[in-house]
Amino acid sequence: MNDVILTLNAGSSSIKFAAYRVESENLTALATGLVDGIGGAATFSVTLTGGRADKRAIAGSGPVDHKAALAAVIGWLNQSQQDCRIAAIGHRVVHGGPDFAKPILIDDLRLAQLRDLTPLAPLHQPHNLAGVDAARHAFPDATQVACFDTAFHRSHPFIADTFALPRQYYDQGIRRYGFHGLSYEFITKRLRTVAPELAAGRVIIAHLGNGASMCALREGKSISSTMGFTALDGLPMGTRCGQLDPGVVLYLITQKGMTPESVSDLLYNDCGLKGMSGLSNDMRVLADSASPRVREALQYFVARIRHELGGLAADLGGVDAIVFTGGIGEHSWSTRQAVLRGMEWLGIQLDDSANERGEQTISTPQSTTRVFVLPTDEERMIAEHTAAIAQSSGRLEHYRP
Numbered sequence: 419m420n421d422v423i424l425t426l427n428a429g430s431s432s433i434k435f436a437a438y439r440v441e442s443e444n445l446t447a448l449a450t451g452l453v454d455g456i457g458g459a460a461t462f463s464v465t466l467t468g469g470r471a472d473k474r475a476i477a478g479s480g481p482v483d484h485k486a487a488l489a490a491v492i493g494w495l496n497q498s499q500q501d502c503r504i505a506a507i508g509h510r511v512v513h514g515g516p517d518f519a520k521p522i523l524i525d526d527l528r529l530a531q532l533r534d535l536t537p538l539a540p541l542h543q544p545h546n547l548a549g550v551d552a553a554r555h556a557f558p559d560a561t562q563v564a565c566f567d568t569a570f571h572r573s574h575p576f577i578a579d580t581f582a583l584p585r586q587y588y589d590q591g592i593r594r595y596g597f598h599g600l601s602y603e604f605i606t607k608r609l610r611t612v613a614p615e616l617a618a619g620r621v622i623i624a625h626l627g628n629g630a631s632m633c634a635l636r637e638g639k640s641i642s643s644t645m646g647f648t649a650l651d652g653l654p655m656g657t658r659c660g661q662l663d664p665g666v667v668l669y670l671i672t673q674k675g676m677t678p679e680s681v682s683d684l685l686y687n688d689c690g691l692k693g694m695s696g697l698s699n700d701m702r703v704l705a706d707s708a709s710p711r712v713r714e715a716l717q718y719f720v721a722r723i724r725h726e727l728g729g730l731a732a733d734l735g736g737v738d739a740i741v742f743t744g745g746i747g748e749h750s751w752s753t754r755q756a757v758l759r760g761m762e763w764l765g766i767q768l769d770d771s772a773n774e775r776g777e778q779t780i781s782t783p784q785s786t787t788r789v790f791v792l793p794t795d796e797e798r799m800i801a802e803h804t805a806a807i808a809q810s811s812g813r814l815e816h817y818r819p
């Protein structure tokens with residue numbers, strides 16, 4: 419019997435999953451997949467490590483819910499990975515609140531605590547927890563672990579964690595939590611392998627995907643990040659606005675008659691690259707367009723990244739290494755070039771041809787700040803945390819990473 423770790427990232431209309439076989443010293447990726455269209459006619463797709471892919475509709479009489487979506491994942495696992503036991507399931511949970519600074523074993527008490535955090539992330543936490551409910555129901559004997567997007571940032575000093583509101587609001591939990599923590603943690607680990615001396619220094623990571631944020635790290639610990647109370651703050655994103663004067667929200671509600679729900683919908687779903695360009699949230703589509711609005715949207719995106727780069731470098735008192743990651747950070751050489759152009763004052767000398775080729779190191783040997791492109795893997799980070807917790811709770815005795 420092979421032990422398998424399953425990771426689940428349950429959103430409102432999709433569940434992303436990945437499966438890993440537990441070897442004695444490491445985790446071997448078996449497959450990644452997606453159930454999309456939850457709440458309606460859903461599809462199941464999976465890509466096996468090594469390439470083979472499969473996609474099909476999920477048959478059923480009515481709309482597919484999280485439980486039925488997970489049943490499709492289980493059905494696939496049982497069919498394709500015979501002789502395996504789901505030893506543990508790692509869940510991506512967006513919010514760990516002010517207290518959870520690392521992943522946790524989920525039991526009834528912990529689950530209740532995570533439900534209490536729902537007001538902090540009402541659009542995401544309930545769906546994450548629906549995935550936990552479905553998984554606990556399907557695998558009552560498996561170790562269930564919650565991994566938080568916020569946990570990595572709990573090393574922030576007070577001034578990077580607070581807003582300039584009266585102190586009672588901080589005490590009520592209105593803080594800069596920061597997100598994308600699993601990606602930052604994975605990249606920090608990778609950087610320790612790629613450039614250990616730099617990983618111990620002052621590092622800025624730019625996670626540029628559909629969601630986008632940046633993080634400043636000293637000695638591998640987050641000291642500041644661009645996302646705040648919610649995943650709306652900081653950089654403009656695929657469909658989210660990024661930094662915004664709170665007066666705009668007040669104006670839309672009091673003067674334009676918008677409801678809080680419609681403002682929420684606007685800020686999460688119709689702003690950022692999509693809203694500004696009027697075309698798409700997809701960088702590949704935008705990069706091919708000559709429309710002046712698209713150009714302005716891309717210039718704004720780049721300008722905000724440069725602005726935050728300067729700010730985070732000031733927080734750190736200089737920067738030894740910069741890492742680009744996420745779909746755009748990993749693949750869009752033109753975005754990286756635009757961000758780093760004219761940044762010699764920060765010690766950055768870009769190697770243009772290495773950048774265009776998408777090499778791992780894209781700074782010149784003379785550059786005092788080294789610049790890297792490192793692919794992120796949040797699923798693996800979740801799987802590693804989950805395996806470690808399962809191992810320490812006696813579930814995976816043969817796993818000794």
Ligand code: ADP
Nearest residue numbers: 626627628629699700701702744745746749750
């Ligand atoms: P998510 O935040 O949903 O995980 P990703 O990290 O997958 O998002 O990033 C999605 C973004 O990456 C999209 O804007 C997409 O256009 C962009 N992207 C993916 N591949 C490329 C590419 N080859 N060139 C430019 N942009 C790319």
